[in-house]
Amino acid sequence: MDSITVIPGDGIGPEVVECALEVLDALDAGLSIDVLDHVHADRYRREGQALSEADLSRISASSAVLLGAVGRPDVEETGYVRDVLLRLRISFDLYANYRPVRLMHDRLSPLRDPARRMLDCAIVRENTEGLYSGIGGNLRASSPQEVAIDADVNTWHGVSRILDFAFSTARREVCLVDKANAVRAGGRLWQECWRHAAERHPGTATRHLYIDAAAMKLVTEPDRFDVIVASNSYGDILSDLAAALAGGIGVAPSASLNPQTGFGLFEPVHGSAPDIAGKGVANPFACLLTTALLIRHLGHEAEAAAIDAAVAGSIAAGRVTPDLGGSLSTRQVTQAVLASL
Amino acid sequence: MDSITVIPGDGIGPEVVECALEVLDALDAGLSIDVLDHVHADRYRREGQALSEADLSRISASSAVLLGAVGRPDVEETGYVRDVLLRLRISFDLYANYRPVRLMHDRLSPLRDPARRMLDCAIVRENTEGLYSGIGGNLRASSPQEVAIDADVNTWHGVSRILDFAFSTARREVCLVDKANAVRAGGRLWQECWRHAAERHPGTATRHLYIDAAAMKLVTEPDRFDVIVASNSYGDILSDLAAALAGGIGVAPSASLNPQTGFGLFEPVHGSAPDIAGKGVANPFACLLTTALLIRHLGHEAEAAAIDAAVAGSIAAGRVTPDLGGSLSTRQVTQAVLASL
Ligand SMILES: CC(C)[C@H](C(=O)O)[C@@H](O)C(=O)O
Ligand SMILES: CC(C)[C@H](C(=O)O)[C@@H](O)C(=O)O
Numbered sequence: 236m237d238s239i240t241v242i243p244g245d246g247i248g249p250e251v252v253e254c255a256l257e258v259l260d261a262l263d264a265g266l267s268i269d270v271l272d273h274v275h276a277d278r279y280r281r282e283g284q285a286l287s288e289a290d291l292s293r294i295s296a297s298s299a300v301l302l303g304a305v306g307r308p309d310v311e312e313t314g315y316v317r318d319v320l321l322r323l324r325i326s327f328d329l330y331a332n333y334r335p336v337r338l339m340h341d342r343l344s345p346l347r348d349p350a351r352r353m354l355d356c357a358i359v360r361e362n363t364e365g366l367y368s369g370i371g372g373n374l375r376a377s378s379p380q381e382v383a384i385d386a387d388v389n390t391w392h393g394v395s396r397i398l399d400f401a402f403s404t405a406r407r408e409v410c411l412v413d414k415a416n417a418v419r420a421g422g423r424l425w426q427e428c429w430r431h432a433a434e435r436h437p438g439t440a441t442r443h444l445y446i447d448a449a450a451m452k453l454v455t456e457p458d459r460f461d462v463i464v465a466s467n468s469y470g471d472i473l474s475d476l477a478a479a480l481a482g483g484i485g486v487a488p489s490a491s492l493n494p495q496t497g498f499g500l501f502e503p504v505h506g507s508a509p510d511i512a513g514k515g516v517a518n519p520f521a522c523l524l525t526t527a528l529l530i531r532h533l534g535h536e537a538e539a540a541a542i543d544a545a546v547a548g549s550i551a552a553g554r555v556t557p558d559l560g561g562s563l564s565t566r567q568v569t570q571a572v573l574a575s576l
Numbered sequence: 577m578d579s580i581t582v583i584p585g586d587g588i589g590p591e592v593v594e595c596a597l598e599v600l601d602a603l604d605a606g607l608s609i610d611v612l613d614h615v616h617a618d619r620y621r622r623e624g625q626a627l628s629e630a631d632l633s634r635i636s637a638s639s640a641v642l643l644g645a646v647g648r649p650d651v652e653e654t655g656y657v658r659d660v661l662l663r664l665r666i667s668f669d670l671y672a673n674y675r676p677v678r679l680m681h682d683r684l685s686p687l688r689d690p691a692r693r694m695l696d697c698a699i700v701r702e703n704t705e706g707l708y709s710g711i712g713g714n715l716r717a718s719s720p721q722e723v724a725i726d727a728d729v730n731t732w733h734g735v736s737r738i739l740d741f742a743f744s745t746a747r748r749e750v751c752l753v754d755k756a757n758a759v760r761a762g763g764r765l766w767q768e769c770w771r772h773a774a775e776r777h778p779g780t781a782t783r784h785l786y787i788d789a790a791a792m793k794l795v796t797e798p799d800r801f802d803v804i805v806a807s808n809s810y811g812d813i814l815s816d817l818a819a820a821l822a823g824g825i826g827v828a829p830s831a832s833l834n835p836q837t838g839f840g841l842f843e844p845v846h847g848s849a850p851d852i853a854g855k856g857v858a859n860p861f862a863c864l865l866t867t868a869l870l871i872r873h874l875g876h877e878a879e880a881a882a883i884d885a886a887v888a889g890s891i892a893a894g895r896v897t898p899d900l901g902g903s904l905s906t907r908q909v910t911q912a913v914l915a916s917l
Contacts, residue, residue: 306757312767316757345795347688366707366728371761381732383765387707391722414809416647416657420712424724426653447816450791454686454820468755472813475788479795 237533238267240297242274244319246507247517248303254519254569255301255526258545261573262538264530269297276307279315286319291326299529300500303522304507317369320502324362327498329491330393331400332360332470334504335528336477336487340550343482343559346457354481356460359401360470362491364393365421367467389421389466391428398432400494401464408440412449412465412473421466446472453477478504485518485558486550488525490532501529515564518556520546523572545572578874579608581638583615585660587848588858589644595860595910596642596867599886602914603879605871610638617648620656627660632667640870641841644863645848658710661843665703668839670832671734672741673701673811675845676869677818677828681891684823684900687798695822697801700742701811703832705734706762708808730762730807732769739773741835742805749781753790753806753814762807787813794818819845826859826899827891829866831873842870856905859897861887864913886913 241256243249249272259266271290279285285305294300305319323329335357338344344352371385401409411429415422433441444452446469453460453473457480465473478487487504503521511517523546531539554571555561563571582597584590590613600607612631620626626646635641646660664670676698679685685693712726742750752770756763774782785793787810794801794814798821806814819828828845844862852858864887872880895912896902904912 311757312764314760317760321758345688345692347686351686366755366759369760371728373761373764376764377768379732379736381765383730383761385728385759385761387712387726387728389724391720395720414707414812416652417662417812418707418726418809419655419658419710420714420724420726423653423714423717424722427718447812450813450817451820451825454795454817455824468759468809471755471758471788472791476791476795476817479792483796484792 236265236267238269238297239529240294240300241268241270242300242302243270243272244274244303244305244507245276245307246304246509246512248305248507250512250515250517250565251503251519251522252301252303254565255522257569258523258542258572258576259526261576262541264535264538266530266533269293274319275305276310276315279310279313279318284318285315286322294323295327298533299498301526301529302500302502304503304505306507308509321367321369323500324491327496327500328363328493329498329500330361330363330397331492331494332362333404333490333492334358334360334474334477334487336474336481338481339486339547340482343486343550344480346454346480351456351458354457354460354477356477357404357462358470358474358477359397359404359462359464360474361393361397361465361467364388364390365467387418387421389424391424394425394428395432398428398464399435401462402432402436402439405439405462408442408461410442410444410449410460410463412444412446412463412469414446416445425466449473450476453480474504483558484521485556486520486524488521488528490525490528492532499529499532501525515566516556517565518558519565519568520550541576545575548575577606577608579610579638580870581635581641582609582611583641583643584611584613585615585644585646585848586617586648587645587850587853589646589848591853591856591858591906592844592860592863593642593644595906596863598910599864599883599913599917600867602917603882605876605879607871607874610634615660616646617651617656620651620654620659625659626656627663635664636668639874640839642867642870643841643843645844645846647848649850662708662710664841665832668837668841669704669834670839670841671702671704671738672833672835673703673830674745674833675699675701675815675818675828675830677815677822679822680827680888681823684827684891685821687821692797692799695798695801695818697818698745698803699811699815699818700738700745700803700805701815702734702738702806702808705729705731706808728759728762730765732765735766735769736773739769739805740776742803743773743777743780746780746803749783749802751783751785751790751801751804753785753787753804753810755787757786766807790814791817794821815845824899825862826897827861827865829862829869831866831869833873840870840873842866856907857897858906859899860906860909861891882917886916889916
């Protein structure tokens with residue numbers, strides 16, 4: 236029996252995770268579930284670390300992690316989010332961040348042109364290096380002579396494997412997004428690895444855009460994209476932008492995978508949303524779609540498809556929370572989804 | 577008499593610059609014009625440098641530069657674009673990149689919601705440091721052990737002055753965009769300088785967004801923004817994204833300024849567009865709006881307003897090139913603008 240670790244986290248995290256757990260329970264998918272509800276901002280404040288070595292080893296005994304959200308305004312300027320999210324990504328070498336983005340209902344699109352509006356792509360984001368390396372520091376901090384350096388580190392190893400993953404998920408095309416015309420060292424590496432990867436996958440069409448042009452084309456020609464592959468930082472930006480074009484982070488799932496070990500961290504793209512936390516109006520769809528990704532990854536295709544269909548049905552019927560233009564509570568949406576399973 | 581240097585450059589650069597020069601001529605604004613038409617990709621291929629020391633000193637004798645576009649596919653992977661654009665920015669310490677973005681006609685918006693669609697903001701982009709520092713390199717290049725490092729360098733000096741410039745251009749609010757939750761060294765510097773800058777400008781409202789959320793909010797709530805200030809890389813991305821939301825790069829002007837010396841480099845945001853170069857259909861509006869920015873900067877407010885009005889009038893009347901949904905050529909659009917001046 237597969238076991239999954241659940242980290243509800245902060246803000247709306249516990250609210251949307253509760254919904255996901257009810258749905259999993261109703262599906263009876265035969266998963267054992269280990270809830271780590273002590274991993275949150277309070278513990279970070281108290282102990283300087285939210286995720287202990289003991290937690291990491293409990294997690295490593297499972298097949299995947301479902302995480303609600305981490306983050307809280309009072310710990311915003313500490314290393315808290317890095318301490319949880321980035322540590323999980325690094326500890327388990329979850330180098331492939333996979334964010335499918337699909338317009339689930341015409342009504343959700345912020346775009347005007349019905350012929351262009353249809354977005355059905357995936358952002359594949361390198362998840363373990365680049366600007367997120369954590370390497371760097373501040374010289375003469377807090378003085379007018381301060382110099383801050385963050386190293387954007389890219390390796391042949393890291394770039395090649397994420398490109399291969401991107402090609403492995405493509406249906407027709409992979410579009411590389413970089414800024415090789417201005418950021419030269421990483422640019423040359425990505426470009427060379429890209430040429431090799433394209434040769435290894437001759438059946439897939441390729442395309443290349445600079446990050447500024449990619450941001451623009453996502454708005455003007457969203458329907459043209461299949462798989463977009465980008466560095467950690469550009470992938471972060473493009474996946475939120477794409478999510479906005481497909482109805483917002485309220486319906487955006489995400490997975491951080493290690494394709495070799497099979498281990499994965501699954502989290503909705505939205506954060507802890509402190510402004511609406513505790514009000515009972517958090518949109519559980521992103522967490523449900525994330526749960527579907529997770530169980531599909533573990534081989535439960537039928538159950539995953541059932542969740543996707545139930546969410547799509549609720550959206551089509553207008554049974555949605557305020558962020559999607561509805562008036563239902565998290566609870567009511569959960570009931571609607573459970574009823575249609 | 578103010579003198580300006582004009583660099584037509586590559587691709588559609590010369591075509592749109594020709595239009596701008598005709599308009600300037602018609603306005604009789606009393607500017608002397610020095611055209612450097614030998615600065616282009618051919619020269620870079622031949623001599624390894626497109627901009628000589630002699631060019632730089634000719635430029636420095638003028639008050640501002642108008643640049644059409646630089647870039648060509650065959651030199652894409654060389655340092656050509658850096659050699660021209662970035663060298664001009666650095667040589668004249670043009671640290672303030674200013675990109676006003678205004679929806680000039682409702683018809684141009686790609687967004688669905690008329691109540692949200694109205695965009696009238698400016699992106700203020702740090703233009704001399706950050707990821708564009710040029711510092712870095714490749715270890716074991718072209719081998720499976722390659723490591724590429726680009727340094728994202730931010731200084732108290734550089735960050736403070738761009739923040740002050742942003743506040744100086746704001747009408748009601750400045751929104752800082754960074755990624756302090758993940759990119760820590762630069763993040764802490766920007767955050768501290770931001771607090772000080774806000775104290776120096778108590779009359780202006782402030783707001784802070786992470787870059788991923790900013791990309792999303794530009795799509796969902798474009799009307800809420802006034803001035804956005806960001807690093808070199810994030811400013812690059814956001815300004816193209818904002819341009820796409822206001823009708824595309826066909827109407828996006830830009831200025832790189834040194835507010836202390838008053839010197840400036842003015843260029844349309846679009847590039848050299850090799851796919852349409854030489855076909856006579858390039859949209860000259862971005863270059864005209866850039867020219868308006870330039871002459872306004874030199875104190876010719878009436879003439880600048882006349883250009884803005886002529887462009888807005890042409891757009892309202894549908895006298896536009898194919899990229900804006902019309903069928904006119906560059907020549908015909910130029911005639912229309914000249915006629916309405
Ligand atoms: C061509 C490129 C180096 C340049 C930049 O990123 O600065 C361009 O995109 C711009 O925004 O002016
Ligand atoms: C919270 C933050 C560090 C994180 C990231 O940038 O990776 C988030 O935006 C995401 O995309 O998962």
